[in-house]
Amino acid sequence: MSITLAIDCMGGDHGPSVTIPAAFEFLREDKDVRVVLVGRPEVFDPAFKARAAQFGERLRVKHASEVVGMDDAPAIAMRSKKDSSMRVAIDLVKAGEANAAVSAGNTGALMAISRFVLKTLPGIDRPAIATIIPSMRGQTYMLDLGANVDCTAEHLLQFAIMGSKLLEAVEHSDAPSVGLLNIGEEDIKGNEVVKQAAELLRNSGLNFYGNVEGNDIFKGTTDVVVCDGFVGNVALKSAEGVAHMVTTYLREEFRRGLLSKLIALLAMPVLRRFKKRFDPRRYNGASLLGLRGVVVKSHGSADVFGYVWAMRRAAEAARNNLIERISASVGGFTNAAAGAERLGAE
Amino acid sequence: MSITLAIDCMGGDHGPSVTIPAAFEFLREDKDVRVVLVGRPEVFDPAFKARAAQFGERLRVKHASEVVGMDDAPAIAMRSKKDSSMRVAIDLVKAGEANAAVSAGNTGALMAISRFVLKTLPGIDRPAIATIIPSMRGQTYMLDLGANVDCTAEHLLQFAIMGSKLLEAVEHSDAPSVGLLNIGEEDIKGNEVVKQAAELLRNSGLNFYGNVEGNDIFKGTTDVVVCDGFVGNVALKSAEGVAHMVTTYLREEFRRGLLSKLIALLAMPVLRRFKKRFDPRRYNGASLLGLRGVVVKSHGSADVFGYVWAMRRAAEAARNNLIERISASVGGFTNAAAGAERLGAE
Structure with missing residues (x-):
């Protein structure tokens, strides 16, 4: 099935200098993909057109006059920039002209606009953001990282x-x-919301492993880790903080004195392999979930290699009917819950 | 001022084989310290007595017939092991025969026994555990790590x-x-409890920096980081998880093939310096706070070097009147709060 991706060309730290080459690369890689590039008219200059011609109808262009800034407040971006590249890309999904949108822009604005334009799925109270974290067994999907604080047990079930x-x-x-x-792993551990969520999850029909702890995210104990947006944010930023400290110290020690520098030169192939194992670019592409459309957020600093990963994930989600899968499952749960309620009332 | 430490000899993975040599070392290091070793009678054998003699009256022994196991439920340890080395050490603090207790035993049991025997300070709702985390500016004290979940804003103020x-x-x-x-750093971020806590902290007279994020723990942005026990546990375990992953990968890459192994040999001094910068032993000694006595928890796996760090922290806290300082401050806040309430009522 051919998938059409709407790309917010202007989003991210590097804008069109990353998004356009990434689109070219992905079009070459996946022949069943079409792309609509959304951006300011001047981006699509003769040099672009010359390179774009090879893709024929598979690559289209859509003009947008405005750009959402990284510091724009979500509400402002949503209300006063109705012709932003981000908004137009989401509008294309809404109109059925694209199967998914990808943006490296302002996360808050992307969520606000997506929610406003696409709306949430029936049975979903709050959209969430799922991000991919490298683990010792490959990768762990974690959600919510979309700032859903003060969650209820039902919200956590929906995230799961x-x-x-x-x-x-x-x-x-x-x-x-x-x-x-x-x-802690024991059932009695945790706050009230988490205890209730465990109960819901045990009866959910999902493949619920049970409680996991912070280190399990990186061990890869489960495929998915569910938490509220407050805890998720703190866990991820703490992990980033310690990773930054460790790699900084490693670099510093290998630069301390001439001998260390010589050893560093020798060790370079080893250190490069080491670094590659964490390459965040391979984990790029967070999913905005719970909406009536596929929206993927690339990291703002992503390069072409990283951005292509986000596009791959968007295409794969659309191709494999992510929205329909979520919708059917949540519907199923909603009916079961309603059924249980009716039984309880009788 | 001479400080007496009560040492739970039996606690921890290594028991007396660590705690006794650590006590000897600390007695040699700090001439103003006395130690009471609490343990099963057979621990204090003739070999021990021969070595202990050099310290004269500065080293005393107290027999206890039982040992709290690492897997004992806190309530069981508290109720049914009244002659455990842990309990007897805390009893010595209660009786004024020691100024502080140190244990590497079961954390839950240590907290339950300390709370039961020593009681909490007036104005403190829940004792907390503060741990020390290496940061790029030295170290950060973080609390709560004592499983206080579902905290209120007032609890967070007390932790601060x-x-x-x-x-x-x-x-x-x-x-x-x-x-x-x-x-996030902005005031509008976070859940309701944290927003209220920020308000209390701004008016507390403490040196309140404002909101910090997970990575700030390791950057060393502030001296103290306050959070509820759920978030604190997740942040710390996530950080441990990623640190474990990073160091495992580094080791694996330096062992991949003969050439890498040779380079590893050359790089050993550099890697050793690197490793030393995180040496968890220097950060050993978590404080149980909010009690009417100084109690320090050593990591269960601590060696002699690490255990001495925990003893140092216990002696320093007792010597500098930690309990009186907390008591005076919380009293001040309680009075101020009561005053504010009266004003509000008028």
């Missing part, structure tokens, strides 16, 4: 459903395992 | 006060800076 369906669609996993982020 | 006073006593910091762990 959405995360499972995302893995089914994008990673072709069968019954991905779901862990609930907690402060 | 206790953490500040701990730094004053143990690190001789003047007005240590306090950060509130959140998901």
Whole structure:
């Protein structure tokens, strides 16, 4: 099935200098993909047109007069920039002219616009953001990282459903395992919301592993880790902080004195292999879940290699009916819950 | 001023084989310290007595017939092992025969017994555990790591006060800076409890820096980072998880093939310096705060070098009147709050 991606050309730290070459590369890689590049008219200059011609009808261009800034407040970006490249890309998904949108722009604005234009799926209270984290067993999908604070147990259940369906669609996993982020493995651990969520998850029909702890994210104990947006943000930023400290110290020690520098030269191939194992570019492409359309957020600083990864994930989610999968599952749960309620009332 | 430490000889993975040599070393290092070793009678054999003699009256022994196991439920350890080495050490603090207790035993049991025997300070709702985390600017004290979940804003304020006073006593910091762990620096970010806590902290008279994020723990943005026990546990375990992954990968790459192994040999001095910068032993000694007595928890796996660090911190806290400092500050806040309430009522 041919998939059309709408690309917000202007988003991210590097804008068209990354998004356009990435689109070219992905068009070459995946012959079943079409791309609509959305950006300011001057981006699509004769040099662009000369290079774009090879893709014929598979590559289209859509003009947008405005750009959402990295510091724009989400509400402002949504209300006063109705012709932004981000908004027009999402509008294309809404209109059915694209199957998914990809943007490296302002996350808050992307969520606000996506939510406003596409709306949430029935049975989903709050959209969430699922990000991919390198783990010792490959990768872990974690959600929410979309600033959903003060979550209820039902919200966590919805996140778990959405995360499972995302893995089914994008990673072709069968019954991905779901862990609930907690402060101990035992059922009695944790705050009230998490205890209630565990109960819901045990009866959900999902492949619920049970409670997991912070280190399990990186061990790769489960395919999906579910938590509220506050805890998810703190976990991820703490991990980034310690990774930064460790790599900084390693670099410093290899630069301390002439001998260390010589050894560093010798060790360069080893250190390069080491670095490659964490290459964040391979994990690029966070999914905005719970919406009536596929929206993928690339990291703002992504290069071409990283941006292509985000496009791959968007195409895969659309191709494998992510929205329909989530919708059917949440619907199923909603009916079951309603059924249980009716039984309780009788 | 001479300080007496009560040492739970039996606690930890290594028990007396670590705690006794550590006590000897600390007695040699700090001439103003006395130690009471609490343990099963057979530990204090003739070989021990021969070595202990050099310290004269500065080293005493107290027999305890039981040992709290690492897997004992806290309530069981508290109720049914009244003659455990842990319990007897805490009893010595209660009786005024020791100024502080140190244990490498079961954390839950240590907290339960300490709370039961020593009681909490007036104005403190829940004791907390403050741990020390290596940062790029030295170290960060973080609390709570004692499983206080579902905290209120007032609890977070109390943690901030206790953490500040701990730094004053143990690190001789003047007005240590306090950060509130959140998901963004802006005041509008975060969940309801954190927003309310920020308001309380701004009016607390503490050196409140404002919101900090997960990576700030390792950057060393503030001296103290305050959060509830759920978030604290997840942040710390996530950081441990990523640190483990990074160091495992580094080791694996340096062992991949003969050439890498040769380079590893050459790079050994550099890698050793690198490793030393994170040496967790130097950060050993978590403080149980909010009790009417100084209790320090050593990591269960600590060796002699690490255990001495925990003893140093216990002695320093007792010597610099940690309990009185906390008590005076919380009292001050309680009075101010009561005053504000009266004003509000008028």
